[in-house]
Amino acid sequence: MPANDGRERFRKRNVLQSVRNECSTVTQLALFPNPRTGPAGLRYQPEFISQTTERELVSRISELPLQPFQFGAFEGKRRVASFGFRYDYEQRKLREADPIPTWLTPIIAAVEKFGDLPGGSVRQILCTEYDVGVGIGWHRDKPHFDKVFGLSLEASCRFRFRRAVGDKWERFALAAEPRSLYMMSGESRHVWEHSIPAVEQRRYSITFRTMKAEGR
Ligand SMILES: O=C(O)CCC(=O)C(=O)O
Numbered sequence: 001m002p003a004n005d006g007r008e009r010f011r012k013r014n015v016l017q018s019v020r021n022e023c024s025t026v027t028q029l030a031l032f033p034n035p036r037t038g039p040a041g042l043r044y045q046p047e048f049i050s051q052t053t054e055r056e057l058v059s060r061i062s063e064l065p066l067q068p069f070q071f072g073a074f075e076g077k078r079r080v081a082s083f084g085f086r087y088d089y090e091q092r093k094l095r096e097a098d099p100i101p102t103w104l105t106p107i108i109a110a111v112e113k114f115g116d117l118p119g120g121s122v123r124q125i126l127c128t129e130y131d132v133g134v135g136i137g138w139h140r141d142k143p144h145f146d147k148v149f150g151l152s153l154e155a156s157c158r159f160r161f162r163r164a165v166g167d168k169w170e171r172f173a174l175a176a177e178p179r180s181l182y183m184m185s186g187e188s189r190h191v192w193e194h195s196i197p198a199v200e201q202r203r204y205s206i207t208f209r210t211m212k213a214e215g216r
C-alpha cells in the first residue's frame with residue numbers, strides 16, 4: 001500500500017541516517033559514494049599493510065635521526081625525516097634530500113600500484129612522529145607535489161578536511177586507522193585543507209608524494 005511504502009521509505013531513511021551517524025567515516029565512504037559525504041579524489045584503504053610490516057616500518061623510522069619540523073609554533077613538535085626532496089620553508093624552495101632508503105622500496109611499489117601510477121612516480125617521502133598531544137595545523141601540501149598518500153602507523157588519528165563554502169566551512173573527517181592508507185588527489189588534495197588534532201597515542205606516518213611536472 002502506498003501509505004506503507006511511504007512509512008517503509010521513511011524508516012529506511014532513518015535507519016540510513018543512524019548508520020551514517022554511528023558508523024566510522026571510513027564506513028561512510030564505502031557505503032555512501034555520494035560526493036557530498038567526502039572530498040572528491042580522497043580514497044581510503046584500511047589494513048593496507050600487515051602488523052609485521054607495520055612493526056618493521058616503525059622500527060626503521062625510530063632509528064632515523066628525526067628532527068623537529070622547522071615551521072610555525074603549532075607544528076614544531078612533529079619530528080620528521082625527508083627523503084628525495086624536502087621543502088625549505090626559509091628559502092621557500094624545494095631542495096634535494098637524502099635518497100629514498102631501499103627499505104621503503106616494496107611499500108612505495110604497493111602505494112604506486114594502489115594509485116594506478118607508474119613505478120618511480122613517488123619521489124618524496126616524509127616520515128613523521130607525532131608524540132602524544134601533537135598534531136598538525138590546517139594546510140594544503142606544497143604545490144610542487146601532486147598526489148599525496150599517507151600510511152598511518154601504531155595509532156589512529158582524526159584526519160580532518162575543510163573547504164570554504166561562502167562564509168562557512170564545509171567539513172569532513174576520516175578516521176585514519178593504524179596500517180591504513182589514504183590517497184589525496186584532485187579536490188581533496190588541491191581544494192580542501194587538512195589537519196590532524198593532537199593525537200592521544202604516539203602515531204607515526206609515512207607520506208608519499210608524486211611531483212607536479214613543473215616541480216621537477
Ligand atoms: O601524518 C599524516 O598522515 C599527514 C601529515 C601531513 O598532512 C603533512 O605532512 O603534510
Ligand SMILES: [Fe+2]
Binds near residue numbers: 139141
Ligand atoms: Fe599535509
